[in-house]
Amino acid sequence: MTVANALVGSPIERVEDLRFLRGRGQYVGDLNFDDTLHAAVFRSPVAHGKLISVDKSAALAIPGVHAVFTAADLGDVIPYIPMRLHPLPELEPFWQPVVAYDKVRYVGEPIALVVADSAAIAEDGVDAIEVEIEPLPAVMTKPQAESGETLLFDKKGTNEVLGYRGYRGDVSIFDTAPYTRKERFTVQRHTAVPMEPRGLLAEWDAERQHLTMWGAAKVPFFNRRILSRLIGLAEDQILLVENDVGGGFGPRGEFYPEDFLLPFAARHLNKRIKWIEDRRENLMAMNHARECDCEVEIACDLKGRILGLRGRGVVDIGAYMRTNGAVGARNIAQFISGPYRVPNMNYEVGMIVTNKTPVGTYRGPGRFEADFFRERMLDMIAEDLGIDRVEIRRRNLVTHAEMPYRMASITPFDADDELDSGDYSETLDRCLAEIGWDEKAALNGKEIDGRYHGLGIACFVEAGGAGPKEFARVTLEKTGDYTVYVGSAAVGQGIETVFAQIAGDALEVPMSRITGVHHGSTRNVSDGFGAYHSRSTVMGGSAILDAVAKLKDMIRAEAGRRLNCSADAVEIVEGTTAIGPGGRSIALAELAAETDLSVEGSFINKRLSWAYGAHATHVAVDAETGHVEVLDYIAVEDVGRIINPLTMTGQIVGSIMQGLGGTFLEHFKYDENGQLLTGSLADYMLPTASDFPKVRGIPMGNHPSPMNPVGAKGGGEGGIFSVAGVIGNAVAAALKSFNVQPRDLPLSPPQIWELLQAARQSPSSPQ
Amino acid sequence: MKIEFSVNGKPVEVEAEPRMTLADCLRHKLGLTGTHVGCEHGVCGACTIIVDGAAVRSCLMLAVQADGADITTVEGLSHEDRLTPLQTAFRRNHGLQCGYCTPGMLTTSHALLTNEPDCDADRVREVLSGNICRCTGYVSIVEAVLEARAAYRKDAEEDRA
Numbered sequence: 001m002t003v004a005n006a007l008v009g010s011p012i013e014r015v016e017d018l019r020f021l022r023g024r025g026q027y028v029g030d031l032n033f034d035d036t037l038h039a040a041v042f043r044s045p046v047a048h049g050k051l052i053s054v055d056k057s058a059a060l061a062i063p064g065v066h067a068v069f070t071a072a073d074l075g076d077v078i079p080y081i082p083m084r085l086h087p088l089p090e091l092e093p094f095w096q097p098v099v100a101y102d103k104v105r106y107v108g109e110p111i112a113l114v115v116a117d118s119a120a121i122a123e124d125g126v127d128a129i130e131v132e133i134e135p136l137p138a139v140m141t142k143p144q145a146e147s148g149e150t151l152l153f154d155k156k157g158t159n160e161v162l163g164y165r166g167y168r169g170d171v172s173i174f175d176t177a178p179y180t181r182k183e184r185f186t187v188q189r190h191t192a193v194p195m196e197p198r199g200l201l202a203e204w205d206a207e208r209q210h211l212t213m214w215g216a217a218k219v220p221f222f223n224r225r226i227l228s229r230l231i232g233l234a235e236d237q238i239l240l241v242e243n244d245v246g247g248g249f250g251p252r253g254e255f256y257p258e259d260f261l262l263p264f265a266a267r268h269l270n271k272r273i274k275w276i277e278d279r280r281e282n283l284m285a286m287n288h289a290r291e292c293d294c295e296v297e298i299a300c301d302l303k304g305r306i307l308g309l310r311g312r313g314v315v316d317i318g319a320y321m322r323t324n325g326a327v328g329a330r331n332i333a334q335f336i337s338g339p340y341r342v343p344n345m346n347y348e349v350g351m352i353v354t355n356k357t358p359v360g361t362y363r364g365p366g367r368f369e370a371d372f373f374r375e376r377m378l379d380m381i382a383e384d385l386g387i388d389r390v391e392i393r394r395r396n397l398v399t400h401a402e403m404p405y406r407m408a409s410i411t412p413f414d415a416d417d418e419l420d421s422g423d424y425s426e427t428l429d430r431c432l433a434e435i436g437w438d439e440k441a442a443l444n445g446k447e448i449d450g451r452y453h454g455l456g457i458a459c460f461v462e463a464g465g466a467g468p469k470e471f472a473r474v475t476l477e478k479t480g481d482y483t484v485y486v487g488s489a490a491v492g493q494g495i496e497t498v499f500a501q502i503a504g505d506a507l508e509v510p511m512s513r514i515t516g517v518h519h520g521s522t523r524n525v526s527d528g529f530g531a532y533h534s535r536s537t538v539m540g541g542s543a544i545l546d547a548v549a550k551l552k553d554m555i556r557a558e559a560g561r562r563l564n565c566s567a568d569a570v571e572i573v574e575g576t577t578a579i580g581p582g583g584r585s586i587a588l589a590e591l592a593a594e595t596d597l598s599v600e601g602s603f604i605n606k607r608l609s610w611a612y613g614a615h616a617t618h619v620a621v622d623a624e625t626g627h628v629e630v631l632d633y634i635a636v637e638d639v640g641r642i643i644n645p646l647t648m649t650g651q652i653v654g655s656i657m658q659g660l661g662g663t664f665l666e667h668f669k670y671d672e673n674g675q676l677l678t679g680s681l682a683d684y685m686l687p688t689a690s691d692f693p694k695v696r697g698i699p700m701g702n703h704p705s706p707m708n709p710v711g712a713k714g715g716g717e718g719g720i721f722s723v724a725g726v727i728g729n730a731v732a733a734a735l736k737s738f739n740v741q742p743r744d745l746p747l748s749p750p751q752i753w754e755l756l757q758a759a760r761q762s763p764s765s766p767q
Numbered sequence: 768m769k770i771e772f773s774v775n776g777k778p779v780e781v782e783a784e785p786r787m788t789l790a791d792c793l794r795h796k797l798g799l800t801g802t803h804v805g806c807e808h809g810v811c812g813a814c815t816i817i818v819d820g821a822a823v824r825s826c827l828m829l830a831v832q833a834d835g836a837d838i839t840t841v842e843g844l845s846h847e848d849r850l851t852p853l854q855t856a857f858r859r860n861h862g863l864q865c866g867y868c869t870p871g872m873l874t875t876s877h878a879l880l881t882n883e884p885d886c887d888a889d890r891v892r893e894v895l896s897g898n899i900c901r902c903t904g905y906v907s908i909v910e911a912v913l914e915a916r917a918a919y920r921k922d923a924e925e926d927r928a
Contacts, residue, residue, distance in 0.1 A: 013858050020866030021854040023801020023841035027867065030800035120786065195805050195813060195867040195901050246803070246867030247901050279806040492865025492902055646861045650903060654864065657904030681810040681899065689895040689905040693888075696906075 007501040007511060009701075011646040014497040015511075016490075025244040028199040028215035029276045036201070037066055039262060039275040040122035042112040042129045043285065044104035047140075047355040047674020048152070049133040051104055054112055059125035064117040068125065069265055071101035071111075079230040081255055084222055084323040086330065086413040090162045093153055094353060096320035098230065098260040104133060105152055105319035106357050107674055108284030113261045115273055138355045138674035142293055142314060145352040152319060152353045161317065161351035164326075166333035168408040169344035173308040177299035181381055182311070185373045186744045187724070189291035189316070190666035192362045192658075193686060194492075196246020198286060199276040200258060202266035209237060211263050216240035216520065218253025218489050219530035224522045226255050231263060235522075238263075242520025248491025248531060249658070250361035251287035254323045280679045287360030288668055289328060291316040294349070296336065296373045304385050304392040308344035309337060317351045318358040324532075325359055326351065331366020334410050334417070338374050339424050339461040339612055340396040345408045355674040361532070363658060364720040367460070372745070375458035375725030379732060380741065389729070390432065393459055397424045419461060420610050422638055422703040428459055431614035431636040434698065440618060445736040451620040451629070454734025458722035461612045462637070464714015465538030465707065467605040471525040472543035474503065474551045475598035480576060480589030481515040482507055484547075487528020488540030489520040493716060494647040495536050501643055502541045502710065506548040509575035525600060534611075534714020537643060539603055541710040547601025555588060558595050562586050609705040611713035613637030615656075615722035619730040623738075626753030628731060630660065633695045637718040641711035642701040648715055652697025655719025660695075661687040663724045667746055735759075770834040774799065775843025783830035790814045792830035793840060801841040801870050805899070812898030815871035816840050822878035841870035844877060852918030853877055853911070862911035864902030871898050876912045884919035 019025050044051075056068035071078055080095040100109050114125035137150045144150070145159040152159055174180060200215040211233060216223060220240040228235045245252065258275060266273045277285065294313030300306055315329040329349040336347050382392040398405045404418035432438070435455065443453040473485040484503045488495055500514040507514075518524055519540075529539065556567040559578035563570065563586060571579045572588070579585040591597060618632040635652050642648050665685040669677040678684040697719055704711030728742040731752065738759040744751065771780050774797060781796050788807075793799040793816070802825055805813035809827040816825045817839040845851045850858065853876060863869045872895065879886060879894045886894075891912045892905075900908060 014861070016866065017858040017863060018850075020863055020869050021850060021857055021873070022845055023799070023870050025866045026800070027803070029804070030794070032795060032798060032800070120784070193901060195811065195865065195899065196803070197805070245865065247865040249901070279808065279811075492867075494864065647864075650861045650864060650907065653904035653906050654902045655904075658901070680808050681806045682808060686899050686901065687905075688897075688899060689909060690892040691896075692904075693892060693906075693909070695904055 005505050005508060005510065007504045008643050012497060012501060012511065012644055014494050014647065015500060016494055016496050027196055027244045027246055028201055031201050031214055033272060036272045036274050037115050037117065038119040038122045039113055039115050039265065039273050040119065040126045041110050041258065041281065042114065042126045044100060044107055044109040044111055046104055046133045046135055047107050047138040049104050049135040051100055051102060051111065052132040052134055055130040056112065058128040058130065059114055062121065062125055062128060064121040065114060065125045067115045067265065067269055069113045069261065071099050074099060079260060081257065081323065082226060083321065084219065086326050088162065088412055091321045091326060093156045094161055094321035096257065096322060096358060098257045106355050107676055108357055110257045110261065113265055115265055115269060138672065140354055140670055140672055140674055142316065142352060145354050152355065159353050161321065161353060163348050163350035164330045164333040164410060166336065166345055166347045166408040166410050171308050171310045171344050171346045173344045174299045174310065177307050178302050179385065180297060180299045181377065181384060182295065182297035183377055183380065183743060184295045185376065186293045187290050187369045187372065188745050189288050189668040190662050191287060191289045192249035192251045194247025194249055194252050197277045197279060197282040198252065200262045201272065201274045202263040203272040204267040204270055206270050211237060211267060212239045212241065213263055214241045214243055216242045216253065217245040217491060218248055218532060220489065220520050220522050221487065221528040222530065223255045223259060227259065227263060230260055240522045242489055245491045249363045250365065252491065254287065254360055279681060283679050283684055284357055284676050287322060288318060288357045289359050289362035289365065290369060290662065292332065292369055294332065294373055296377055298377050298381060300381055302385060304381060304387040304395055306340060306342050306396050309342050310346045313349040315349060315351045316354050318354060318356040320358040322358045322360050324361045327361045328359060328365045330410060332370045334407065335367045335370040336374055337408055338371060339398055339459050341398050342408065356670060363655060364717045367721045368659065368662065368724060371458065371460055371721045372724035372728060375722060376728045376743065379729045390457060393428065394425065397459060417463065417608055420607065421706055422612055424459065424612050426702060427613040427636045427638050427700060430698065430700065431616045431634055432457065434634045434636065435616035435618060435632060437616065444733045450624065451622050452734040453618065453620050454730040455616065455618050456726040456730030456733060457614065457616045458726040458729060459614045460718060460721040461610050462534065462714060462718040462721060463608045463610055464534030465605060465609040466533035466535045469602055469604040470529050470539035470543040471527050471600060471602045472540060472547045473525050473598060473600045474544065474547040476551065476555065476588055476592045477515065478589060478593045480587065480592065481513045482509065483515055484517045484544060485524035486517065486519050486540045486544060487525045488536040489531035491531050493536065493651065495519060495540065498537055498643045498647060499540060499544055503544050503548060506545050507575045513575065534716040538609060538708055538710060538712045538714055539605065541712060542603035542708045543601050545709050546603055547599055550599040550601050551597065554597055554599055555591065558591050558597065559586055603708065605708060607707050609640060609707045609713035611637055611639045611715055611718055613718055615726040617726050617730045619727065619734060621731055621734045621752065623756055626749035626751065626756065628664065628747060628752065630692050631694060633692065634698065635719050636698045636700060637715060638700040638702055639715035640701060640703060640705040640713035642699050643712060645699060648699040649697050651716050652699060652719040653695055655717060656695050656697060656723060657687050657692060659720040659723025660692050663727045664746055664748060768831050770831055772833045772836045772838055774838045775840060781830065785829065785831055787830045788826050789828040789830045789833050790825035793825060799840050799842055803867050803870055805867065812875060813868050813871040815874045815898065817874050817878050822875045841873055844873060853880065853915040856911040856915040860907045860911040860914065862903060862908040868898060868900040872900065872908055880912065880916060880919040884916055884923050888913060
């Protein structure tokens with residue numbers, strides 16, 4: 001008789017914490033090997049221009065500088081970084097070269113790599129490089145990009161990149177609909193800013209003709225494939241090692257120019273070379289995100305039931321199309337309908353190139369933006385039609401009975417996704433109860449001590465568990481303990497703990513007998529797909545279940561041979577002993593001592609899993625200063641199956657805080673020449689401990705996913721989706737007497753103050 | 768330049784360039800990589816260490832300025848494999864995710880609770896607002912620090928007794 005452990009579902013303290021709390025984590029910057037050279041990157045000081053010449057002689061003259069690599073040192077053909085997601089041929093002309101050679105297109109673009117005895121000397125070398133750049137006008141705004149007067153890519157003939165379209169039904173319904181409303185919204189450029197800057201340590205072993213690179217994150221197997229192609233080595237000549245990673249959130253771990261330059265230099269010099277970026281580089285070189293300008297029009301019947309949605313948006317992708325630079329635009333086109341029934345839709349999102357840092361995904365890419373637009377519009381429509389703000393959502397939420405519910409199709413890179421399971425009204429009800437919606441209703445628009453109070457509500461769906469597959473290996477060690485290897489990647493989210501819980505339950509052993517969960521590095525499993533799209537737990541966890549099932553079969557077969565019985569007759573007890581007919585038994589440690597008991601499992605998934613939930617908030621707005629205080633904030637999300645309530649709640653609360661940063665504070669500002677004005681953490685404002693103290697997250701697990709054996713749905717991003725929408729709605733509710741409608745982020749004090757000033761001057765204002 | 772100071776109770780002697788920061792000295796000369804560098808501008812607080820009892824940003828201090836100082840880094844907070852009550856509270860409350868800001872959070876909180884074991888939540892938030900965390904949303908960190916107060920109060924009482 002075996003007993004299930006029920007590790008899954010328990011708030012188990014993390015195994016990772018034991019090293020992090022004692023200063024024993026090992027991030028790439030912590031690796032101090034002997035005989036290591038250090039690199040620094042010379043970056044373009046100009047946003048747009050023709051690169052005429054690079055003079056490295058003064059840098060090379062500095063004692064301790066070993067080499068300076070520029071495009072001229074890379075051979076006749078400069079490699080370009082390919083796309084990881086949605087690699088459409090139309091996007092190829094916008095790819096970024098690994099180093100600038102004919103033109104520079106943003107401030108911060110790599111032009112040269114200096115290698116020296118120390119990081120300080122390498123930086124001295126960077127200071128000594130002289131470049132001649134013939135400046136071109138900087139394309140910094142949407143009108144400048146769309147006019148095409150100055151082109152970033154001359155051969156392309158336009159600054160407009162292909163667009164995505166979400167479509168369903170027939171939007172001619174707008175001709176006959178009894179009510180329509182059209183609005184325009186913008187979201188400012190901001191991004192993830194993980195606390196650990198990027199870093200790499202590359203080592204070339206000439207004798208073995210083998211490259212090792214530490215500092216990999218997120219998608220090491222994919223990056224190895226790219227590097228193999230760009231640098232001309234077979235994949236098995238390259239090992240990418242994932243160390244502890246100080247935060248991911250999307251940008252970290254994608255393939256950047258430095259991911260080529262470092263190993264190239266290491267191989268060329270036959271040395272070990274380390275590069276750790278500083279914060280200024282991080283803010284101008286790592287993927288930006290979010291900047292877009294979108295028009296949305298919704299048609300309803302007079303009861304507020306959505307008949308159709310249409311419109312057009314544009315995402316500013318910056319200077320190049322990076323590995324996942326199209327995801328934001330694509331996701332706006334898909335997620336604009338959210339958890340609601342939208343029978344007719346035609347939503348187009350184009351992309352433009354400008355002379356700014358290129359963009360990529362940042363937690364909730366496209367969804368943070370689209371949910372802001374949609375949820376703001378629902379409140380405006382409710383007010384127009386005299387319908388309660390909660391009621392209009394209830395009337396439009398896709399119901400349990402309608403699932404699976406097909407969403408709008410997306411093209412190009414065609415996809416049809418279905419809202420798979422759950423009951424969206426449950427999370428909405430819980431959220432309303434938690435915030436005290438009914439009790440606080442009278443506060444909406446009320447002035448108390450000079451501040452106006454308002455409540456906001458918003459609903460979301462979160463796609464997770466992206467395929468195509470994931471791999472895991474489980475090994476029975478000679479000690480009788482188990483080791484787990486997985487192709488998923490750790491970016492700080494705690495997968496060592498979560499996977500030990502899943503493996504422990506499946507193996508029917510306590511967590512102490514899972515002696516290691518190894519992840520990310522391009523060894524131990526045959527392939528891996530990493531950490532993005534809220535997929536690690538769903539995909540990696542499911543692959544572990546498959547590996548455990550196969551390992552148990554292997555153990556039974558081996559024990560059957562020893563016990564002279566069929567594998568079917570063998571029972572594994574407590575992950576420790578194999579018992580055959582008549583009670584004859586053999587210890588699993590004994591089996592493992594004589595036979596290699598290690599097996600790889602996998603999980604293949606074509607359908608996404610859909611978590612869902614609601615956010616609510618209570619704010620107070622100071623009409624004199626424009627300052628918004630968040631008095632209460634709650635997000636409720638049903639994630640299918642909660643593996644660890646402690647880490648799941650942590651994901652929700654952390655996401656909310658990032659969303660509040662993006663809603664109120666964070667903004668990459670440029671001047672008209674393309675110089676980044678917010679290049680330090682003193683200028684680019686991240687939320688601090690005193691900014692938003694009242695934030696709560698509640699995970700629910702009422703509706704396990706039918707799409708995977710773990711039953712989990714991705715839960716890493718839902719906390720960020722609705723933040724701008726719900727805050728915008730609460731601010732509008734607070735300032736109802738002024739008829740203020742936030743449409744543009746960030747909702748900084750000056751922005752709100754200006755909205756109030758404009759409203760006060762408007763003749764329709766009651767003031 | 769040759770400098771001497773004490774780190775985590777042990778005397779050390781280091782040859783440091785005048786331009787080397789104390790953070791780099793601890794990390795690269797002494798192998799104490801628990802102290803993290805997040806911005807090098809004194810804004811993020813990840814590099815916070817305790818110098819002569821005060822929480823200090825080691826990226827804003829030159830190594831040569833540490834001559835004669837008594838320094839505690841995150842590695843020196845706990846003894847052997849036991850977690851301190853502060854570290855235990857961080858773990859129990861899930862006050863860390865990626866772990867990068869954690870050493871600075873611990874040293875800052877340790878200095879605060881040593882000096883003000885009765886501080887309230889507002890004071891904790893005020894002091895920790897100099898340390899940026901991008902993962903947790905701070906709620907669990909503040910709860911952890913508040914929970915750890917009891918142990919520091921006890922220490923303070925024992926010191927008085």
